[in-house]
Amino acid sequence: MAQNWQDPAFAGQWDARHLAGNPARAEHLAILLSMMEEVPQGWVLDLGCGSGLVAQMVLDRSAGARIFGVDSSAAMLGLAHERLASYGDRTRLAEGDLTALDRVDAPSGCAAVIAVQSLHHLAEPQYQSAVRWTFEHLAPAGWFVIIDRLAIPSETLYSAFYVLRERQGQSPNPPDWSGYLDWLAANGDRPQPVQTILRLLEAAGFQAAALDVRGDRGMVVGRRPA
Ligand SMILES: C[S@@+](CC[C@H](N)C(=O)[O-])C[C@H]1O[C@@H](n2cnc3c(N)ncnc32)[C@H](O)[C@@H]1O
Known part of the structure; x- marks a missing residue:
């Protein structure tokens, strides 16, 4: 099923199966949550917050954290509103596009910014703008944590990634390079x-x-100098 984040049926299915086909996600989220325990009181911006799954984990783990989530999918945000309603003013959700973050009225001086499986939807110039915007919204010493799909660099290397993805149980796992490119294009993914x-x-x-x-799943951390 191609990804259509605006489709409530797709949003609900993704939410219910968010760990399926991506064996790195659970481990990377566990690392993220341990990191968030050290984050001082303050706002954590969640870029592409989706249905609020990660936001809820952060709120439960870090007593001083407040979450500002932004996402362009009304369907995913609807699920996030339901999931996070009981956290009151510890959460704010905004409909907004990661390609136009300047239009999002987000708090500044944030303790951390997280982006989980969301930035791979951006082309490089948009990614660059999002990174700059993030830097400006962080407090000194603030963390930027990215968990995401990474590009498989070339057709020449593809067979090695195929073997690894097969061993990891990633799905779908197209058997050849052209199938991989078709799959990315069908989903609008640009890792x-x-x-x-x-x-x-x-x-x-x-x-x-x-x-x-x-392989093609990674966790990248950035820290604004103190
Ligand atoms: C794979 S989901 C991840 C959701 C959440 N971060 C999580 O890990 O549970 C990707 C999310 O990115 C959002 N998204 C994709 N492109 C976007 C864009 N250009 N602006 C804002 N959100 C976007 C989708 O609506 C979707 O909610």
Whole structure:
């Protein structure tokens, strides 16, 4: 099923099966939540917050955290409103586009910004703008945590990624490069190579590192200097 985030049926199915076909997600979220325990009281911006699954985990784990979530899907935001209603003023949700974050009235001086499986929808210039915007909205020493799909760099290397993805139980796993490109196009996915993500973070002023890369799934961290 191609991804259509505006479709309430697709949104509900993704929410119910958010761990399916992506064995790295649970581990990366566990690392994220441990990191968030150290985040001081304050706003955590959740870019592409979807149905609020990760927001709820952060709110439960970090007593001082408040979440400002932004997403362009009314269907996903509807699920997030339901899920987060009991957290009262610890949450704010906004309909907005990651390609036009300047139009989002988000808090500044934030303790952290997280982006879980959302930035791979952006082309590189849009990604660059989102990273710069993020830097400006973080307090000194604030963390930027990205968990996302990464680009498979070339057809020449594809068979190695296919083998790894098969072993990991990732699905779907197209058997050849053209099938992979078709699958990305059908979903509107434009994953960036980890090198590009690190370069964009460093160019914006972050200290940045690839914390954990598992084939085409990765966790990249950036920190605004203190
Ligand atoms: C795979 S879901 C991840 C949701 C959530 N971060 C999580 O991990 O549970 C991707 C989310 O990104 C959102 N999204 C995709 N492109 C977007 C864009 N250009 N602006 C804002 N949100 C976008 C989708 O609506 C969807 O909710």
